Amino acid sequence: MNDDIAKQLRLDVLLCFAAYSASHAFSRFYRPLLDELGLTYPQFIVMMVLWEHQRITMKALADQVMLESNTLTPLLKKLEALELITRSRNRDDERVLDIEVTKAGMAMKLDGQRAALALAEATGETLEGMLDLQQRLVKARENVARHVEKAA
Amino acid sequence: MNDDIAKQLRLDVLLCFAAYSASHAFSRFYRPLLDELGLTYPQFIVMMVLWEHQRITMKALADQVMLESNTLTPLLKKLEALELITRSRNRDDERVLDIEVTKAGMAMKLDGQRAALALAEATGETLEGMLDLQQRLVKARENVARHVEKAA
DNA sequence: GCTGATTAGATCGCATACGATCTAATCAGC
DNA sequence: GCTGATTAGATCGTATGCGATCTAATCAGC
Numbered sequence: 001m002n003d004d005i006a007k008q009l010r011l012d013v014l015l016c017f018a019a020y021s022a023s024h025a026f027s028r029f030y031r032p033l034l035d036e037l038g039l040t041y042p043q044f045i046v047m048m049v050l051w052e053h054q055r056i057t058m059k060a061l062a063d064q065v066m067l068e069s070n071t072l073t074p075l076l077k078k079l080e081a082l083e084l085i086t087r088s089r090n091r092d093d094e095r096v097l098d099i100e101v102t103k104a105g106m107a108m109k110l111d112g113q114r115a116a117l118a119l120a121e122a123t124g125e126t127l128e129g130m131l132d133l134q135q136r137l138v139k140a141r142e143n144v145a146r147h148v149e150k151a152a
Numbered sequence: 153m154n155d156d157i158a159k160q161l162r163l164d165v166l167l168c169f170a171a172y173s174a175s176h177a178f179s180r181f182y183r184p185l186l187d188e189l190g191l192t193y194p195q196f197i198v199m200m201v202l203w204e205h206q207r208i209t210m211k212a213l214a215d216q217v218m219l220e221s222n223t224l225t226p227l228l229k230k231l232e233a234l235e236l237i238t239r240s241r242n243r244d245d246e247r248v249l250d251i252e253v254t255k256a257g258m259a260m261k262l263d264g265q266r267a268a269l270a271l272a273e274a275t276g277e278t279l280e281g282m283l284d285l286q287q288r289l290v291k292a293r294e295n296v297a298r299h300v301e302k303a304a
Numbered sequence: 305g306c307t308g309a310t311t312a313g314a315t316c317g318c319a320t321a322c323g324a325t326c327t328a329a330t331c332a333g334c
Numbered sequence: 335g336c337t338g339a340t341t342a343g344a345t346c347g348t349a350t351g352c353g354a355t356c357t358a359a360t361c362a363g364c
Contacts, residue, residue, distance in 0.1 A: 009265045011200045011216060015286045016178040016271055020197070021218045022293040023171040024321075029296045030168075031323090042350060045172070048163045059312060064163060066173045069313045071351050078349085095312040095359050113161045119168055124295035125288075133288050134167045136277075140285065141174040143276035144181045176351075183353090194320060211342060221343045223321050230319085247329050247342040 015140065029122060033115040037108050043079060044112060046072075050085060050101040051109040057090070058097040084108070167292065181274060185267040189260050195231060196264060198224075202237065202253040203261040209242070210249040236260070 011017045027041045034044050042065075049056065049064050062072055076099060079085045084105035090096035120130060163169045179193045186196050194217075201208065201216050214224055228251060231237045236257035242248035272282060 009200075009268055010204055011197065012290075013283065013286060014200075014268060014272075015275065015277075015282050015289070016175070016182075016268070017197060017200075018286045018289040018293070019171050019175040019178060020193075022289050022296075023168070023175045024218060025293045025297045025300070026168040026171060027321085028300050040349065041172075045163065045169060048161075048166075048169075052162055057312090062312095066176060067350090068352070070315080070353080073314055075350075093312085093360070097313065116161055116166060116168070119296065120166075122296045122299045123167065123292040125167075125292060129288075130167050130292075131165065133285070133292065134165060134170045136281075136285050137167070137170040137174050137289070138164075140275040140277060140282075141170070141177045144174075144271065144274045145177045147274045148177070148180050179351090192319065209342090214342095219320090220322070222323080222345080225344055227320075245330070245342085249343065 019137070026119060029119055030115060033118065037111055037115075038082060039108075039112075042067075042071075042075060044115070046075065046079065047084065047101075047105065047108065047112060048116075050099065050105060051112065054106070055098060055100045058087075058099055061099055079105075171289070178271060181271055182267060185263075185270065189263055189267075190234065191260075191264075194219075194223075194227060196267070198227065198231065199236065199253075199257065199260065199264060200268075202251065202257060203264065206258075207250060207252045210239075210251055213251055231257075 030041050030044065034041060037044075039047065045065050046061065049061055058069070058072065058076070062068060065072075076085065076087060080087050084102055086100045086102060088098050088100070090098050120127075123130060125133065182193050182196065186193060189196075191199065197217050198213065201213055210221070210224065210228070214220060217224075228237065228239060232239050235254055237254060238252045240250050240252070242250050272279075275282060277285065
């Protein structure tokens with residue numbers, strides 16, 4: 001390993017820590033807004049998908065939010081207990097779980113979008129700057145994820 | 153709210169989800185590398201700070217990794233049980249907890265840096281591109297964090 | 305149409321995050 | 335030098351993430 005590079009390898013210059021700490025900071029920003037809706041941040045992320053699709057299989061939902069059944073099953077059961085979604089087995093394929101947003105769930109859409117916009121404004125970025133940042137971060141994520149798959 | 157903007161408010165364009173999902177993807181990339189060291193990703197982040205400082209108060213450590221005592225206390229106790237760090241009360245101020253890395257802890261530094269470099273390479277970014285991305289993400293994080301403080 | 309492989313979810317255990325709250329030590333200001 | 339405020343950590347409860355593993359349903363290929 002190059003010694004000069006090694007000397008520079010500090011937390012405050014690492015992209016991984018920037019993403020890690022930014023994600024936590026964003027979550028803290030959302031908390032008071034989402035508290036009013038009775039949602040946690042991961043629950044909010046799931047609801048974002050449902051506001052778009054109304055009905056979706058758990059598998060497709062898992063792909064979009066990039067979480068697995070071991071995380072999603074308990075989370076979705078909580079959303080069901082809050083009567084924001086319904087969970088039902090698919091008739092054609094009993095393995096599949098269909099998730100559907102309820103009226104109460106859809107009623108939160110506007111407030112949820114307001115929260116997302118509030119964060120966007122709080123970043124201090126322009127719309128273009130934020131989208132550029134977002135796309136580059138997604139590209140880095142996809143590149144890294146490819147390495148994870150290959151290893152598996 | 154502008155209707156056109158609202159229609160575009162989907163998970164796949166949100167900076168917050170990009171950071172959230174990228175952070176998870178990075179953590180998944182690290183897992184096999186950190187497994188060999190017997191570390192989790194948050195433990196690795198703490199060790200990164202200790203490789204730089206050797207000795208630091210818990211408060212200063214908490215500031216750097218942006219976590220609080222309720223998260224750090226159990227994590228540090230685990231690192232202590234692994235004999236990678238020591239925890240001791242400060243003589244001058246008994247409230248303060250001094251954290252010091254052990255020889256065994258320092259011995260991991262090179263492998264840890266290798267892991268961080270491996271991720272950096274996996275992102276597919278150039279060194280400059282990555283630093284630019286990192287700095288813009290930190291700036292967004294700082295802007296957002298300022299809003300959280302103001303509200304508190 | 306049988307059987308091994310695959311797939312979709314669920315369950316369990318461990319390790320974070322973090323709000324709320326507690327304790328002990330130190331500080332501030334009179 | 336006393337006392338209320340502040341500070342540094344610790345503890346507890348809830349909600350993720352995720353590896354490992356399990357079950358049930360479907361598919362593949364003969």
